[in-house]
Amino acid sequence: MNDLRNLIGFSFKQLEQTLWGIMLEEFSKGLVEVLSVIDELLFEQRDTKRFESKGFVSRSMGTMLGRDVCFRRRRYRDRQTGKEVFLLDEVLEIGAHTQLSPGLMALMLTQSVTTNSY
Secondary structure, eight states: OHHHHHHHOSOHHHHHHHHHHHHHHHHHHHHHHHHHHHHHHHHHHSOTTTEEEEEEEEEEEEOTTSOEEEEEEEEEEETTTOOEEOHHHHHTTOOTTOOBOHHHHHHHHHHHHHSOOO
């Protein structure tokens, strides 16, 4: 059995941990890419007379997989109100100062209600 185990060179635990790490990395990359595509779509479809692009600002957010993601989104000046807005944040309903994703907040709330505290 040890010969066969040595042939493989890793345990189930090591395999699981390696694949989990790869999955987290791919999730993070995929989420950032999708957010970038949505931000580009909003840039192209916005009311250009109302929203003036003022460049990019980075934002980090904790996700429900326990991985923080950092992404860039466009900042706009709303010519009607004079305020600074992030269309991506508004469209995806992300709070201005929120550091946790809506999915992570929902998961935490569910866990706090369904898990015994003792």
